Amino acid sequence: MKRFLLSMVAAVVISPVLASAGEDGPTILDTRCAYCHNLKGPAPQTIHDLWKRDAPDLFYAGNKFRREWLVSWLQKPVRIRPAGVNYLRTINSTPHQEGKDGKKYDVLWGAVLKPLVHETLTAPEAELVADSLMKLRAGDELVSGMMVDKSKTVTLDQGEVLIDKVYGCQSCHQIEPGYGGYTGPELYTAGRRLQPEFMLSYIKRPKNWDPKIWMPNGNVKPEDLQKIVNYLILLSKENFDEAR
Amino acid sequence: MKPGKLILASALLAMASVPAVQAEEAYLNYKSYCMQCHGMHGKGDGVNVPAMNVQPRDHSDNKYMMTRTNTDIYKAIKFGGPAVNKSVKMPAWGDTFTEEELQEMVGHIRTLCCEKELIRGVNFK
Structure with a gap:
């Protein structure tokens, strides 16, 4: 009897592991992600709905994230906000x-x-989920026509002036660990996490992506918008691990 | 209760309850958008402030806030700090709030700074 019970317990414990080994990307998304993340849209339309949100919306993940970052983050998730x-x-x-x-x-x-x-995925799972997430492209229209002008380069110092003094982003966002406000996502990894076209479109008018979001429209001049995104890409190449 | 009185009472209640709903919305908006810098209770002590090089306004500072008109406050919210010769750290919320929400927010800020004056019926212009 004891042996039977043990085998039953073992079956219950091991079976999810075995099952997950065969799961495809969409199944993992449905069974392990959809509980907290909105995978289908739309974004919260009222402030009451916004406060009910438990995790970032993912229905435009394919427009937002860089695939290689997703693959590595899903295996080692850390807080971004x-x-x-x-x-x-x-x-x-x-x-x-x-x-x-x-x-x-x-x-x-x-x-x-x-x-x-947060769920931690194995390397093969992360690849599958990243593939599935990259197919969620509800924001195609918002990024069409967005293109980074690489000629609008800035140095780290010039970029910091834009972020801190000109547009005041740093009140909510950190440009290195511990340096800046708390309520926005960290900016020093933005260039690694996000597609440049998404950054251009989101900064231009956050409301287009998330109607009630607390990030204001900073009325950023087109030239400065390009400079800010080039700065974020440059900033993300810095090594901040020591500062963490 | 006589029918006449009942009608009067319900009319009064209806009049009173509309602003109450608006006040709740404005309070929630303040908590959602302004609290991160101006603080949970509007004292200019928000969670982001230690990271800032410009101090957000303390909305409970009656002395200072009484020197501002409602138009000043409205402009600061809608167009941002520079519209009233203040810092860029105060962003423009004109694209976030509707016209109605902006007006309600001005009203809410008055309740934080100037409750006594509101009761006295002061014209804030």
């Missing part, structure tokens, strides 16, 4: 943190203070 996807859940006004001037500020709390909880 210091305050999480939904910062109303992760900001607390008490207890306060003390600033340099002795002033008190709101703090991050809860889940974002711990490592990201």
